Amino acid sequence: MRRRILYLQLSLLIALAAISITSQPVKACHSGYEGPEDVNGDGVVDIKDLVIVAAAFGSYPGHDRWNPKADINEDGEVNISDVVAVCLKFGAH
Numbered sequence: 023m024r025r026r027i028l029y030l031q032l033s034l035l036i037a038l039a040a041i042s043i044t045s046q047p048v049k050a051c052h053s054g055y056e057g058p059e060d061v062n063g064d065g066v067v068d069i070k071d072l073v074i075v076a077a078a079f080g081s082y083p084g085h086d087r088w089n090p091k092a093d094i095n096e097d098g099e100v101n102i103s104d105v106v107a108v109c110l111k112f113g114a115h
Contacts, residue, residue, distance in 0.1 A: 026087070058094045059111035066115040071108050075100060 054065020061071040078092035078100040092100045094107040 055111070055114040057111065057114070058091075058096075059108045059114070061091050061094075061108070067108060067111040067113060072105070072112075075104050075108055079105070 054060075055067055056065070057067075059067045059071060061074045064070070074089065075092045075094070078087050078089040080100065081087040081089070081092075082099040083090075089100070092104060094104040097103070
């Protein structure tokens with residue numbers, strides 16, 4: 023359990039750092055954002071999507087925390103690449 027909490031904390035810290043470094047204005051779209059970075063499918067890439075990826079961080083198919091939607095780049099594991107992918111699209115809608 024402690025390891026999972028550390029993974030979540032690390033994921034969120036990295037995500038927040040990436041957001042502050044890469045924040046760029048995103049063009050608005052009336053229909054909502056449709057891409058793998060919008061993990062929960064609500065049309066906006068936001069903290070809710072980051073939380074989903076962070077909850078699955080370190081998982082892979084068969085793991086108890088595995089969420090295939092959190093594997094943004096579809097490489098078979100949820101890792102920092104997936105967190106960064108969501109951060110780069112943060113704010114898209």
